[in-house]
Amino acid sequence: MARRQGSGVLGMLAEAQRQQHRREEAQRRAAAEQQRRYERAQREAQRAAVRGEKEALRAYQQSREADAAARTAELDARVAELRGVLAAGLAGPAFRLTEASARTDVPPFDPGPLGTPVPMPDQGWYQVPPLSGPQAYDPLARRHWDEQAAQARARFEHDWYAAQAAEQERQRRLADYRAQYEAWAAERRRLVGEQSGQTDRLAADLRSGAADAVVELFETALGWRDDWPEGFPVDVEAAWDAGARQLVVEWELPPYEVVPAVGRYRYVKADDSEAEVARPATERRTVYRDVLAQCALRVLDAVFRADESELLASVVLNGHVAAVDPATGQEQRRCLLSVAVERAAFDSLALDRVAAIDCLVDGLGGRLSARPEKAEPVRTARAARAVAVAPPAGEDEPDLFTMDPIDFEKLIAELFRRRGLDTATTARSGDEGVDVLAEDPDPITGGRIVIQAKRYRHTVPPTAVRDLDATMVRQGANRGILVTTSGFGPGSRRWVEGKPLTLVDGPMLVSLLHEHGLRGRLGAAPAAAADAGRPAPETLAPGQNTPLAAEEVAIAFRSSGAAADLTLLLLGEAGVVRGDRDFVFYHQPSAERDAVVLRPADGSATVRLAALPEDVRRVAVSVNMDTDTGLACDALGEAELELRAGPGAWLFRPPADPAISAMLVAELYRHAGGWKLRAVGQGWADGLAGLARAHGVDVS
Structure with a gap:
């Protein structure tokens, strides 16, 4: 049976309660929905905030990692620069004395922006358009036009006077700038003149073999380049041994600290820090030794490339660092590398392809510290302080026989x-x-x-x-x-x-x-010659050289002991004979149409330098014992070789060495368009055959 709804007061009250309940339920549901929407919005906001924080954190961490990578790249670039020290030196220009002076021309005056006049204002830019039509008869419009025209004239006059003032200021500054240029140009011309004169004097001193000029040339050649890596000192001291044609260079090497102790940088997220990762000690030592070897080869290359006149026969290089002596606590110089190099040996190197350490130690026979990071020294081949110009023997030298x-x-x-x-x-x-x-x-x-x-x-x-x-x-x-x-x-x-x-x-x-710059002689100084026209000969020590002013050289060999033969060899650019015809000895006593004549009977010879062909670069003068006697050079007794050329006379006493039976005593060689004489004293144990083979003569 269907329930019947009441229609009375109770029914009305019940309906009202139901309506109220529905309204309250709707409100509750709306409130709950709003709360849910709010909570969803809050959760979404929180999630967005977290996402933003993560993205910001990620961006921050990436920037820190990028910073660490950039600093690591700087370290890698530094190590690459250190590994390229030699290559950078080879790629750079060589010092040339002929190009060392400043340019003789002074660049023309360039006023730059000051050379452009200030533009003057054009009055046409300031004209007010004329009135037309009915406005031309309107008094109000006419008055307004007159005011605009007056303002335009005022602006024009203001801008014109401003432009005039700016132009006057430009001309004043231009005059000051021109005066500064003229003063600079005059000073430059003066300096160029002085420098040109100094360069000419230095070149003349170099041609005369002055030690100070040679040292100045090569110290300048080593100090003028400024492309060494940061932290590399450029400090050089040189000494010149004219007799041996040897330059001794003392070069300051970079300290161990030039190789970065840090291998790379790493960002640590856990504690937001940047950590240094140490470079392996073995790698750092290896890089440092390689840097030192590269420095040595680069310095040697700079020296030989600057030697335009081929003054140098050899170079001794000593590389030093300043280090604390653990025994005394005092700072001192430690020699970490030393090498003596002949020109021919260095010229044969392909420096752009060598391994620096192998080239220095194995190829050139140099010494390189095994532990340079500890400043462990090596022995020097020869120190610059030990080099001095050898004085000629004379009465002012002490006699070693009679010395206290x-x-x-x-x-x-x-x-x-x-x-x-x-x-x-x-x-x-x-x-x-x-x-x-x-x-x-x-x-x-x-x-x-x-x-x-x-x-x-x-x-x-x-x-x-x-x-x-x-x-x-x-x-x-x-x-x-x-x-x-x-x-x-x-x-x-x-x-x-x-x-x-x-x-x-x-x-x-x-x-x-x-x-080594010390004085001493054996016995009395040579007495003056009886004939005033024949000066007493100057005694030469091994390695000493002297220019020859005459075109004919007379040679005489004397010995108070066993007999010996005089022999001459005509040598080409490579230091060997051009053929057997260049071997002048007792069976072949002349060469080049009597340009060289040997007189075996009295142990004398004559060399006409002007008659020698251009491809004869040297004439070697040697002495050899008779092979049948079995004697060595210690049997010669008071032996001496005398050479005379024009007013000059020179004497060389070869060493009495029992281990050799043939000796290259002296040589005449071309130099700077002329000829020079050098005392030698180099010997061969296998006698004349060994001497001949060493100079390219076929003795088979």
């Missing part, structure tokens, strides 16, 4: 000090057969050295050599040196074979003294 014994020992100590050893003389009594004690500072090959000095006129007996051997053992030394003013016999030479003993005879001693 103590002074002689001090002289020997100073000689070896200049050769890089730490030396000290011993007391006169209780010296146990030691005159000089020396220490070689090289940590690998160095050690204690005992030196004996024998001021003898006769041959040193073998017993003195055997005594030195025993003294060396007694002193705990690893080398012994016996120095004498006389010579050594075959027995002494045989005794030292295979032993750490060195024998220095009189001629070698004089040569070493002169090589």
